[in-house]
Amino acid sequence: MAKSSKSKASVWYGYLKAGDRSSPVLRDIRLDTANPVTIYMYNLVRGEIIEYAREIVEKKLRELKPAETKYIAELDAGYKKARRSFKGRGASIRNIPERSGPAHKNKTEPEEDDNNSNNLEENADMWVDTEEA
Numbered sequence: 001m002a003k004s005s006k007s008k009a010s011v012w013y014g015y016l017k018a019g020d021r022s023s024p025v026l027r028d029i030r031l032d033t034a035n036p037v038t039i040y041m042y043n044l045v046r047g048e049i050i051e052y053a054r055e056i057v058e059k060k061l062r063e064l065k066p067a068e069t070k071y072i073a074e075l076d077a078g079y080k081k082a083r084r085s086f087k088g089r090g091a092s093i094r095n096i097p098e099r100s101g102p103a104h105k106n107k108t109e110p111e112e113d114d115n116n117s118n119n120l121e122e123n124a125d126m127w128v129d130t131e132e133a
Helices: 054-060 071-085
Strands: 011-016 023-028 038-043 048-053
Touching: 011 071, 023 071, 038 054, 038 071, 048 054, 048 071
Parallel strands: none
Antiparallel strands: 011 023, 023 038, 038 048
8 A cells, every 4th residue: 555654663654646635645553433444544735634435545545656755754743743633533531530539628718717607507497498298
C-alpha cells in the first residue's frame, strides 16, 4: 500500500489520488474507527484526521514517490498537532473518579459563631407539616 516509516512501525505514509482533493496522507494503525469498513488517516492538505471508507480509499492510495518523501516531516508535524485534539468515534473520557473527594471548606469564608448557629433542635417548633392526613 504505502511506504512505512522506518522509525515507527505503526505509522505509514502515502499519497491519496483524488483529483483536486489529492494529498499526502499518514495512517497510524493505532487509531481504530471501531468499524472494519473505515480507516482514519491524516490528510496533509486538509490538516486533519479524517475517517475514510476503506473500500474506496484503498484503491486511490499509492506509495510516496522519491520526490514526495519531503512531505514526511510535514505529515509528522501536522499529525502530532491534529492528534492532540482528535476525538475518534470510540473515544471516551477516562481517569475520572467515580466520586469526588470531600468538599473543602473555603478558607476565605468567616467561620460561623457557635452562638448563632441554626440548630434544628432549637427551631423544631418552627417546622410545620403542611400535609393533611
